[in-house]
Amino acid sequence: MNSDIIVIGGGIAGLSAAARLSADAQVTVLEMESATGYHASGRSAALFEENYGASSVQALNRADLAYFREGCYLSPRGLMIVARADDEEAFLADAQQMGVCRISPREAVDMVPIFDPAKLGFAGYHAEAFDIDTDRMMQDFIRTLRANGGKVITGTAVTNITRQEGIWQVQAGDIYTAPTLVNAAGAWADMVAGLAGVTPLGIVAHRRSMARLAAPGGHDVSKWPMFFGTGESWYAKADAGALLVSPAEEVATHPHDAFADDMTLAEGLDRYEQMVTVPVTRPLATWAGLRSFAPDRTLVLGRDVDMPDFIWCAGQGGYGFQTAPAASRLIADIVNGRTPELGANAVTALDPARLRQ
Numbered sequence: 001m002n003s004d005i006i007v008i009g010g011g012i013a014g015l016s017a018a019a020r021l022s023a024d025a026q027v028t029v030l031e032m033e034s035a036t037g038y039h040a041s042g043r044s045a046a047l048f049e050e051n052y053g054a055s056s057v058q059a060l061n062r063a064d065l066a067y068f069r070e071g072c073y074l075s076p077r078g079l080m081i082v083a084r085a086d087d088e089e090a091f092l093a094d095a096q097q098m099g100v101c102r103i104s105p106r107e108a109v110d111m112v113p114i115f116d117p118a119k120l121g122f123a124g125y126h127a128e129a130f131d132i133d134t135d136r137m138m139q140d141f142i143r144t145l146r147a148n149g150g151k152v153i154t155g156t157a158v159t160n161i162t163r164q165e166g167i168w169q170v171q172a173g174d175i176y177t178a179p180t181l182v183n184a185a186g187a188w189a190d191m192v193a194g195l196a197g198v199t200p201l202g203i204v205a206h207r208r209s210m211a212r213l214a215a216p217g218g219h220d221v222s223k224w225p226m227f228f229g230t231g232e233s234w235y236a237k238a239d240a241g242a243l244l245v246s247p248a249e250e251v252a253t254h255p256h257d258a259f260a261d262d263m264t265l266a267e268g269l270d271r272y273e274q275m276v277t278v279p280v281t282r283p284l285a286t287w288a289g290l291r292s293f294a295p296d297r298t299l300v301l302g303r304d305v306d307m308p309d310f311i312w313c314a315g316q317g318g319y320g321f322q323t324a325p326a327a328s329r330l331i332a333d334i335v336n337g338r339t340p341e342l343g344a345n346a347v348t349a350l351d352p353a354r355l356r357q
């Protein structure tokens, strides 16, 4: 099957890039699982926090705001950082990084009544953090792609890639051909590069586990802010009447269908439990996802240095949803030879070329 552009990966990165590119080209997305959003994109905490990530990531976050607001993808959540009395230094560092205002432990307990006043030394809060409607976002990108004549083909793993006379030949059951290839394979991005004969960039998957707990103490958790232990050592977030708690681990691993690590989960739940008055009960569910980082923890967006028709759209780390609208627009600008709307400094910081110097 011939297209102008093949996108490998049907997560938020591939779907958003494909939708943007489909305005100017015939685009086919190839996804190995039977459904889109099966891996990292189906397992996120779905938060938009402008101050999260390196400065180039924050530039993407800021550039995204108009898109999120226009599509009504955001709803209020708020973000809180809490710390014990002996953890002031770490609290102050986090408070500065995330731009939260200091509030009293009493005010924190008023917002999240399960905090233990005897343990809470410091708290900071800001309202400017939002839930993202991640499912609707992905479905809307798919709708745009299809409306422009593009295709999403699921259940088809790319197993071989060759290049003949300027055309990629991609084997995924059938043979798919296109002059341009976009690598949006998440944790598998370096493996896909290897298949295409392109030098990998050192993108490494890191596991992060999650437990879903019944609403502690029967509280209505729906208006609670997302709350973090210092140094992102654990976090908790309301989710459809229950509470997600993550140990926030970053354990390097190979690309696979990730699952929660029981010991890591138990340790993380213990860190959460030390700050609250309601004991942890048996989780309703547990899972894990892979957050994939380039060595400098910044996304990799743009043409490969040695193989310009191989486009990197990878290394989304823990920010793949909140960066997707601007990241996908940058990919479309680069492929179409337009001056990127994103600032030049950010474009350079995101360029794969930085990792080959």
Ligand SMILES: Cc1cc2nc3c(=O)[nH]c(=O)nc-3n(C[C@H](O)[C@H](O)[C@H](O)COP(=O)(O)OP(=O)(O)OC[C@H]3O[C@@H](n4cnc5c(N)ncnc54)[C@H](O)[C@@H]3O)c2cc1C
Pocket (backbone or CB within 6 Å): 008, 009, 010, 011, 012, 013, 014, 030, 031, 032, 033, 036, 037, 038, 039, 040, 041, 042, 043, 044, 045, 046, 047, 048, 156, 157, 158, 159, 184, 185, 186, 187, 188, 192, 208, 209, 210, 288, 289, 290, 291, 292, 314, 315, 316, 317, 318, 319, 320, 321, 322, 323
């Ligand atoms: C626990 C957790 C919490 C998170 N919280 C947030 C958050 O609050 N906010 C936020 O913005 N981000 C968050 N993230 C990060 C976000 O989920 C990821 O950055 C994002 O989903 C990555 O999207 P992706 O499309 O690059 O990867 P994926 O969703 O993994 O998609 C890549 C796809 O490529 C496919 N693929 C790979 N190899 C092949 C092949 N050979 N052939 C065909 N298909 C292939 C895979 O099957 C996969 O579906 C979180 C992640 C985790 C794990």
